[in-house]
Amino acid sequence: MEIKKLVAGLSVSVMAVGALAACGGGTDSGSSDTSSEGGNKPDKIVIWEDTEKAETTKAAAKAFEEKEGVKVEVKEVKMTDQQKKVALDGPAGKGPDIILLPHDQIGTVVDQGLIAELKDGEKALGPFIDTAKSAVTFDGKVYGYPKAVETPILLFNKDELKEAPASMDDLYKVSTEQKKDGKYGFLALWDNFYFAHGPIGGYGGYVFKDNGGKLDPADIGLNNEGAVEGMDYIGKWYKEGLFPKGLIGGGGGQAMDQLFGDKKAVAVMNGPWAVASYKEKGINLGAAALPKLPNGEAIKTFVGVKTYAVSAYSENAEWAEKFLASLTGEENAKAMFEKYNEIPPVTALQEDATIKDNEVAAAVFAQSKDGVPMPNIAEMGQVWEPMAAALQLVATDKQDAQKSADDAVKQIKQQIEANNQ
Structure with a gap:
């Protein structure tokens, strides 16, 4: 792995924030109606997933739509490009509701006003190992749902x-x-x-x-x-x-x-x-x-956590969080591991045979619990x-x-x- 990947030192130029014309992080989200649960129910929310790693996310999106009546559009954008892209697309009213980023960039993008604090806060982090919880916490506030963990x-x-x-x-x-x-x-x-x-x-x-x-x-x-x-x-x-x-x-x-x-x-x-x-x-x-x-x-060891975060430009933050709770839950996290070998920091999966019987995954899981999140x-x-x-x-x-x-x-x-x- 190149040191550039390890450090993930992306420099983001933030555009002046304009008023959004529509919900869903963009003008293509459509109208919304009122639901008895979750406030205003949008026609859709948009998530940027990493390239060539979207199949399980699309399956989770389909299940969420069938259950909640909210369409989730999954767009593939290279993870290392997302911070820079949302800084441009967000103010223009065509950005996503959810982005994916390395956790060590959380502090930078929070300071730049690109992502929002989670409304569910610490409650959202209940299913995850302590190292992952620390990784997505900045200045005492929670800014993301952990997707996958890696460490030497x-x-x-x-x-x-x-x-x-x-x-x-x-x-x-x-x-x-x-x-x-x-x-x-x-x-x-x-x-x-x-x-x-x-x-x-x-x-x-x-x-x-x-x-x-x-x-x-x-x-x-x-x-x-x-x-x-x-x-x-x-x-x-x-x-x-x-x-x-x-x-x-x-x-x-x-x-x-x-x-x-x-x-x-x-x-x-x-x-x-x-x-x-x-x-x-x-x-x-x-x-x-x-x-x-x-x-x-x-x-x-330093621990890196790929993290889903809610865009600060989204007007559907509550529904975005609701989808992320499902996407990073035990069932979908396991599916992501089986498909893409992304090791989920979900506590309940530590004893799951799929993880436990995979030497590399079990080793990363065990090492991550003793590791330290790379400062964010x-x-x-x-x-x-x-x-x-x-x-x-x-x-x-x-x-x-x-x-x-x-x-x-x-x-x-x-x-x-x-x-x-």
């Missing part, structure tokens, strides 16, 4: 490891043994903060302090005692030659994939997006949540580059972890301050 997990060659190690200490022993034969036991892109947050967070570091659902960009925990300990742990793998030098920098991902695909590495830290290519290379692939750190804590405030954009620089200094043993972390946090704070002026 442990992927390993079952021909070399019969089962996943219980601890990173066990995996370290595998790595030292493999090193004797010129191979690698475990590989991870720990000079990339997206992946490195796992051990840093597991030792007690954090990006922004979470105060009851409100992230505080003035309280950065990336140079506290735990964060430094996590960075020292990362440095250990590089310094002892357990990670190859080629794993540092822009070509690290390709180098890791090649070593694992050529069966010169036993296990890697990577996401579900890598599974298909590994299987194509003939790897007898196993998957599990990442092993516990030497301090006994979980590796706290705009200030997160100032974190990536300083932390990447700090991690590379540690990985190449050019600077100690404390100094590297201190420098990174200083730069992050300066950039945030400059952006807020």
Whole structure:
């Protein structure tokens, strides 16, 4: 996965907000009548679904229309294009009622006035795992329904490891043994903060302090005692030659994939997006949540949540939420997984055989519960580059972890301050 996808740093130019001429987020919604439930009942609502992933959404839309008498029009728009497009279409009166976005963009689009707070609030989030609930909450308010979750997990060659190690200490022993034969036991892109947050967070570091659902960009925990300990742990793998030098920098991902695909590495830290290519290379692939750190804590990976949100330009917010409650419910979420392998963060599905018997899905589900939602405030954009620089200094043993972390946090704070002026 490219870092651009991980960061999802889209820049949206917001047009001046004009009055809407019609309901349904656009002029093509038609007239409305009055229903005894849900207030004004529109002829239709419009949802933008990701491209080539609309079949199950269309089935859910048809069932909703049959039950509620409200047509749901499903339009396919690439997820990464939707924020920019709704900024143009919404004010023009031709936007949708519902959009899909990566959860880490919620803060930005809220600040730009593109999505609305959910009227059902915390009640809407009842069916979802806690990590997903946090992901769609911004400034203490709920802004979306979680669709799917992804996070890095442990992927390993079952021909070399019969089962996943219980601890990173066990995996370290595998790595030292493999090193004797010129191979690698475990590989991870720990000079990339997206992946490195796992051990840093597991030792007690954090990006922004979470105060009851409100992230505080003035309280950065990336140079506290735990964060430094996590960075020292990362440095250990590089310094002892357990990670190859080629794993540092822009070509690290390709180098890791090649070593694992050529069966010169036993296990890697990577996401579900890598599974298909590994299987194509003939790897007898196993998957599990990442092993516990030497301090006994979980590796706290960043978790990404694809999120449905109600457009701020919609005049059918109540009906949009009603449809989303159905669309992301247990039955439809399971159908989405079966069709598109999108892993739903619905608590009830954790024990469902469809999820439980799929190693990758079960691993993502388990890891997500221990993970941390990628911060969804705009200030997160100032974190990536300083932390990447700090991690590379540690990985190449050019600077100690404390100094590297201190420098990174200083730069992050300066950039945030400059952006807020």
